[in-house]
Amino acid sequence: xxxxxxxxxxxxxxxxxxxxxxxxxxxxxxxxxxxxxxxxxxxxxxxxxxxxxxxxxxxxxxxxxxxxxxxxxxxxxxxxxxxxxxxxxxxxxxxxxxxxxxxxxxxxxxxxxxxxxxxxxxxxxxxxxxxxxxxxxxxxxxxxxxxxxxxxxxxxxxxxxxxxxxx
Amino acid sequence: xxxxxxxxxxxxxxxxxxxxxxxxxxxxxxxxxxxxxxxxxxxxxxxxxxxxxxxxxxxxxxxxxxxxxxxxxxxxxxxxxxxxxxxxxxxxxxxxxxxxxxxxxxxxxxxxxxxxxxxxxxxxxxxxxxxxxxxxxxxxxxxxxxxxxxxxxxxxxxxxxxxxxxxxxxxxxxxxxxxxxxxxxxxxxxxxxxxxxxxxxxxxxxxxxxxxxxxxxxxxxxxxxxxxxxxxxxxxxxxxxxxxxxxxxxxxxxxxxxxxxxxxxxxxxxxxxxxxxxxxxxxxxxxxxxxxxxxxxxxxxxxxxxxxxxxxxxxxxxxxxxxxxxxxxxxxxxxxxxxxxxxxxxxxxxxxxxxxxxxxxxxxxxxxxxxxxxxxxxxxxxxxxxxxxxxxxxxxxxxxxxxxxxxxxxxxxxxxxxxxxxxxxxxxxxxxx
Ligand SMILES: NC(=O)C1=CN([C@@H]2O[C@H](COP(=O)(O)OP(=O)(O)OC[C@H]3O[C@@H](n4cnc5c(N)ncnc54)[C@H](O)[C@@H]3O)[C@@H](O)[C@H]2O)C=CC1
Ligand SMILES: Cc1cc2nc3c(=O)[nH]c(=O)nc-3n(C[C@H](O)[C@H](O)[C@H](O)COP(=O)(O)O)c2cc1C
Ligand code: SF4
Ligand code: FES
Numbered sequence: 001x002x003x004x005x006x007x008x009x010x011x012x013x014x015x016x017x018x019x020x021x022x023x024x025x026x027x028x029x030x031x032x033x034x035x036x037x038x039x040x041x042x043x044x045x046x047x048x049x050x051x052x053x054x055x056x057x058x059x060x061x062x063x064x065x066x067x068x069x070x071x072x073x074x075x076x077x078x079x080x081x082x083x084x085x086x087x088x089x090x091x092x093x094x095x096x097x098x099x100x101x102x103x104x105x106x107x108x109x110x111x112x113x114x115x116x117x118x119x120x121x122x123x124x125x126x127x128x129x130x131x132x133x134x135x136x137x138x139x140x141x142x143x144x145x146x147x148x149x150x151x152x153x154x155x156x157x158x159x160x161x162x163x164x165x166x167x
Numbered sequence: 168x169x170x171x172x173x174x175x176x177x178x179x180x181x182x183x184x185x186x187x188x189x190x191x192x193x194x195x196x197x198x199x200x201x202x203x204x205x206x207x208x209x210x211x212x213x214x215x216x217x218x219x220x221x222x223x224x225x226x227x228x229x230x231x232x233x234x235x236x237x238x239x240x241x242x243x244x245x246x247x248x249x250x251x252x253x254x255x256x257x258x259x260x261x262x263x264x265x266x267x268x269x270x271x272x273x274x275x276x277x278x279x280x281x282x283x284x285x286x287x288x289x290x291x292x293x294x295x296x297x298x299x300x301x302x303x304x305x306x307x308x309x310x311x312x313x314x315x316x317x318x319x320x321x322x323x324x325x326x327x328x329x330x331x332x333x334x335x336x337x338x339x340x341x342x343x344x345x346x347x348x349x350x351x352x353x354x355x356x357x358x359x360x361x362x363x364x365x366x367x368x369x370x371x372x373x374x375x376x377x378x379x380x381x382x383x384x385x386x387x388x389x390x391x392x393x394x395x396x397x398x399x400x401x402x403x404x405x406x407x408x409x410x411x412x413x414x415x416x417x418x419x420x421x422x423x424x425x426x427x428x429x430x431x432x433x434x435x436x437x438x439x440x441x442x443x444x445x446x447x448x449x450x451x452x453x454x455x456x457x458x459x460x461x462x463x464x465x466x467x468x469x470x471x472x473x474x475x476x477x478x479x480x481x482x483x484x485x486x487x488x489x490x491x492x493x494x495x496x497x498x499x500x501x502x503x504x505x506x507x508x509x510x511x512x513x514x515x516x517x518x519x520x521x522x523x524x525x526x527x528x529x530x531x532x533x534x535x536x537x538x539x540x541x542x543x544x545x546x547x548x549x550x551x552x553x554x555x556x557x558x559x560x561x562x563x564x565x566x567x568x569x570x571x572x573x574x575x576x577x578x579x580x581x582x583x584x585x586x587x588x589x590x591x592x593x594x595x596x597x598x599x600x
Contacts, residue, residue: 034362
């Protein structure tokens, strides 16, 4: 997933007024069109990086949908995150085709290397670690996705080198 | 150039490219390349006949839906044509989320115009003027190629108003999924397209009666649609002569897991797993033995070594408690512990359960817990009985296809690999370590 402006520190929750007004502008494209909530949330997350309550309130207001409906949709889809994510999002595929070619060992190696668990963000806010269930690149398993790059035939010993490209 | 997600398989004499006829041979971002290979000719022909004639051709071809369930495409179109509605829709299901499957992706990226042409044909046949392609969010390249293709087709007057001066108008929009496997289930997909949580609806009514926004809707898989232009170009008889009499045409298989060559291949229906794994795939990696092949991903079928010579088709595999599904073939070698493999399948369903109904939401949780216990050497024989009972219960009582299919690998493996499960609970450790 595309990550744009990301907070310096993973636990900073403020959204600036400028960001909010830019958000309203972007959401304008989806105003008054039925069924566009998910597409609007994609756009919002692309812009802000994640979907904290002020963003959800803005989406609800612009699209004229109840906040509870917006919340229900955001929590349903794995793509959407209400928590800040790292500057780089690492997703290890544990779909069966990757699993039987060593996906789990890669995950274990990453957990060690980053000292975080699945679903967490490193202290410096640089990386979040997630698990995915098939990137559609199973022919080159095991795969790890970092942001929008898919790394193929990854070996646990490659991890350190791969991470050097994401600072 | 075609996207290369794999190393090539060894060629098979049977190989036949119908849906992959263009992928890798044309520049998918150039409509002229597609047209040079007879693109949009089928659409032109269809527009000069009647909708009923178009549907008859699809019915005569015997084409069965390639999304996994194998429902006759012609029938689906006919129901939609006959259904009452001021508006109708064509939806292409490009949510391909089944682990081990990447066939739709290759078609979307390598030959996007074939999908647009097929959707326009379907639109004319059933009386729809709007189509949507629901693409999984994980496929940005597919989305990009589709967007380019749509704008080129609009420029050429092959989409939009009054296509080829026929008076028929048809437009196509793209909707991006947001990482929920359940949204591949057609009614969950409709909920998601309407902007909500992707929770399945009760069937019937099926989408041909009540689909998007409650209007009659055709939902077809990418590979199903990719068959449509060649069927119209070459005639239904040509199509019927490929594959088996009851399951005509080709199938794209994606070969993954512990085989020597990984990749995808298009062959006539009726091929055997032995040919696919040992010839195209070059056999099991590192000289190991075959434990099982999961067909169609976790929600498809489990093929054990005794089934290597069964012809692969929608109607044959269910006789062996298996299923063709999406055509994914995940080969698992004998170094893998069966409890661990089954646990991976069940964790997948636990993760992807939408939570609407209790048997699936809670049942899969309990199954994963029991499997964890067994793999840690803390299971009892009673757990095996409970797994069996719970699996059958979930299968019978779940609301949608996800829950109904979820226990299949477990139940099949409990049967075939009974001893391996038992030695885990009796010796309190894995016989393979
Ligand atoms: N390609 C992929 O990534 C995945 C594929 N699947 C496959 O999906 C399959 C299950 O799909 P479902 O849609 O739940 O199966 P289903 O049997 O309910 O329906 C199959 C198709 O036939 C149509 N249909 C059935 N009866 C009909 C009737 N009386 N009138 C009109 N239309 C009718 C349905 O609308 C649907 O399009 C499984 O076989 C599985 O292999 C599952 C997960 C992922
Ligand atoms: C949990 C679940 C996930 C599914 N995912 C997909 C999918 O990703 N792509 C697809 O084409 N069909 C998927 N299906 C099958 C669809 O519900 C439907 O049968 C299919 O899109 C019909 O198209 P067809 O007749 O061309 O095969 C899924 C079914 C279930 C139960
Ligand atoms: S069976 Fe599972 S996925 Fe289907 S409706 Fe029930 S909870 Fe949702
Ligand atoms: S299972 Fe990992 S990419 Fe498909």
